[in-house]
Amino acid sequence: METANLLKQVEFIKEVDKLKYILRKTKLLNSDRNENDAEHSWHLSLMAIVLAEHTNFPIDLLKVIKMLLIHDIVEIDAGDTFIYDTQKSHDNTTEEREAAKRIFGLLPDHQANEMIAIWEEFEERQTNEAKFARAMDRFEPLLQNVSNNGGTWTEFGVNYDQVYAKKQVIQQGSNTIWQYAEELINDSVDKGILKK
Template sequence: MNTKDLLDQIAFIKEIDKVKYIQRKTKLFNSDRCENDAEHSWHLALMAIVLAEHSDEPIDVLKVVKMVLIHDIVEIDAGDVFMYDTLKNHLNTDEERLAAARIFGLLPKKQAEEFISIWEEFEAGETNEAKFAKSMDRLEPLLQNTSNNGGTWREFDVKYDKVYEKKSVIKNGSKSLWNYAEGLINDSVEKGILKK
């Protein structure tokens, strides 16, 4: 057994516990409690397993699960930026890249390189796995907001055009999930919980 590697892995495990304290704006289904990043990542991982058959392309489901489990770990340092924030760009990749180097760098070199590579692949959103992982990341808050009578859309006065633009990423990984999501968005407008 390599004691140094084990101690590095334990240090990483302790560090990522901080993900549980990162509060997101989106609330749990049918609830007024905000979700944290750990809950979000766990939910995406299960969604990826359950919905994998809806991917437009063949995917390595384990890789997608790894992506969604680690994609927000960088928010320990970089913080969570609300998807509809009008002051700060949601793609704060410089801050996140530094966070990835520090946090994943706690791991033994080979594992650190693997995690950084998976995280970068997710961020780039070009592979089949990354496209599907991003579909999960955009679908979950849509489901939450529709279950909460508009949720953060109402709270932050987010309009249809912005929701449609941000959620349309879903179609890059799954046309059938996008069709479902688009229907939810349009239904939300009809119900008056999302304003045009």
């Protein structure tokens, strides 16, 4: 039985390597190279460790890290949806649910069930852990776009109202980080890299 579990786990590990090939619209800090989903997930996880003291409430940090490491795995099948895409919903889609079932389903049942539950918790955004994880997910691209003179905001004609609406979610996880993020957004308008 242990060998059967190991073989399933190795298949999953090989499958999720594909996350390195999923390119996001956002570029690395101070760079013109697109970030891939694996880099994004790693960066968010490290951010959560470093910034956990700023959360609005007690959290299970290990659970937050698990959420951040697996939250975009579904994009192996479903692809990355640009947060400001007006044609396709960025919320949990049927494609993403099917992807979660297939990819996490490669694991032994107990691990598959845990991963799907953690992924769904992140998507539902109700728990303290999900709110803080979501704050990290929205904060990182803000830092990237600011460092790249507007980055995807400029490239795709994204305006202040769109950015403010999407980034305000940060406040649910951390008032402190939101205050800083709000300053960055307003400074970006003052610098002319984000249009009002």
